[in-house]
Amino acid sequence: MGEADNDDGLSWDDLQTQREAQARRSAQLSPAEREALRKLHLMHCPKCGMELSEITFRGVKVDKCFACGGVWLDDGELEELAGKPGFFEALRRLFAGA
Numbered sequence: 001m002g003e004a005d006n007d008d009g010l011s012w013d014d015l016q017t018q019r020e021a022q023a024r025r026s027a028q029l030s031p032a033e034r035e036a037l038r039k040l041h042l043m044h045c046p047k048c049g050m051e052l053s054e055i056t057f058r059g060v061k062v063d064k065c066f067a068c069g070g071v072w073l074d075d076g077e078l079e080e081l082a083g084k085p086g087f088f089e090a091l092r093r094l095f096a097g098a
């Protein structure tokens with residue numbers, strides 16, 4: 001079973017189980033409930049609840065919270081950023097708030 005584990009100690013089976021559980025929870029919501037949730041959370045920091053600012057970071061639009069310093073990426077954005085040269089130095093500056 002060990003070969004299924006990645007470096008973070010999370011196995012792909014665990015991730016798949018969580019994805020399926022979340023899909024089941026989401027499917028139980030009515031469209032109105034889902035829309036209400038989306039409106040409530042859209043462009044608000046999931047950590048501190050303040051409004052997020054959309055900034056362009058190395059050609060990719062990311063959501064940054066200037067209140068707590070959090071940076072939020074949509075699906076696929078981390079992969080897109082990670083493929084660019086100088087990514088880690090730029091990321092360090094982004095999290096430092098510069």
Ligand SMILES: [Zn+2]
Pocket residue numbers: 045046047048049050065066067068069070
């Ligand atoms: Zn925040």
